Amino acid sequence: MSGDVTFPATVGQLSVWRDIEKMPPERRWEANLVFVWDLPAGDWAEEQVWDALGALGMRHGSLRTTFDVDAAGFPRQRIAVDTAAEVRDRVRQGTAAVAEREAMESAQLQRAIDATCELPWRAWILTGDGAPVQVLLVINHMAADGVAVLVMREDFEQLLRGAELPPARGPLEMAIDQQGEEGSGRLRTAERYWRRTLAAAPRLATGARQGSPLGATLHTGIPMPHAHEGAAKHDVTLASLVLTAYYRALREVTAENAQLLFPMSSNRFDEQHAGVVTSLNQWTPLVLDLDPAEPFDAIVPKVHWKTFQALKNGVCSPDAILAIRAEQERQDPPVDPGYYYNPILAPPGFPSEDTMVRPSLEWYEPARSTGPGFYVIARGLTSLDLVVRVNRSGWDRDTLDRALTSIQSTLAEALSAHPL
Incomplete structure (x- = not known):
């Protein structure tokens, strides 16, 4: 060929x-x-x-x-x-x-x-x-x-x-599949989901979109087998459990209950796609607006299933999505730029560490200048780390420190780990 x-x-x-x-x-x-x-x-x-x-x-x-x-x-x-x-x-x-x-x-x-x-x-x-x-x-x-x-x-x-x-x-x-009738139908469904979700999303507060670039890595100290076991006790994936902690931290630091998140869809939910080496990743919008009085155990399954429904719309035309986003950004006030989340987590059974260690927070200067203004990568091969890159107004080192401390505290409670 x-x-x-x-x-x-x-x-x-x-x-x-x-x-x-x-x-x-x-x-x-x-x-x-x-x-x-x-x-x-x-x-x-x-x-x-x-x-x-x-x-x-x-x-x-x-x-x-x-x-x-x-x-x-x-x-x-x-x-x-x-x-x-x-x-x-x-x-x-x-x-x-x-x-x-x-x-x-x-x-x-x-x-x-x-x-x-x-x-x-x-x-x-x-x-x-x-x-x-x-x-x-x-x-x-x-x-x-x-x-x-x-x-x-x-x-x-x-x-x-x-x-x-x-x-x-x-x-x-x-x-070739995506050019066919079934593939085209999935793309149109995803476009409708994007339009509906962004229309209902929080609006951008007054002020500039960009801030000073910040970078931090939260080493949770939680070995991956322990993390997967803890997530299984909640009957959710580890990706969903970390996303719930992320949402709670945003809600706590910004004092806004409704949050627009963009989890990354791996688009590998069936045997046909699981082993394909290519770039399948695409962002999917998700609005979370859950009762702040509910305990963590109660909101974890809600976040999990809302995310599951969102990720069904993970295959979408980027050109169509750019047009939809541009339309929402022209509104007054414009749609919030949102908070991005990419879980790159080895599955259960992957060779890993098995010893819990104390967490630590490492600050760095981001080398990358393009991409989302607030980006969290949940990275886990042997132990669970959160790599964070921020370039968004309203966020400085103190507020980011508070958010990451909140995430670690939530994970420590959920997974019987150490607080930061």
């Missing part, structure tokens, strides 16, 4: 593309994601690692895809290479000592990937005592989201151990 054949982008790819278009050229590296994978136990030669990465590219078509832009400004997918050896050679960036990891992560993240002419990912082997111990991966968001990278990691480990994995379903097949 390489050569001159192109296919439409999926709505997920188009959503990322529209975000990239808004970035100044010097900031387009912000479309990159960076990950480090520990190699599984074993005595691995460098060529084994490179060959497994090449095979990974052959399994997932998005890792071999570049994009042409048509006359109307729409990206079209093109399978750029046909062999594992060519994938391997094009993504192979070299070898470095594991001690250089931190500096390399920062430097390589900020090298933009031009998805119109480059394969959308790059890889390095990191060595310890002369042997490969880790893989450093930089990937453009057009090719994968956080959940897709977890899929890639699992497949890579199997390939490294010698498994033979057939080509997986990819974004080419998804794009």
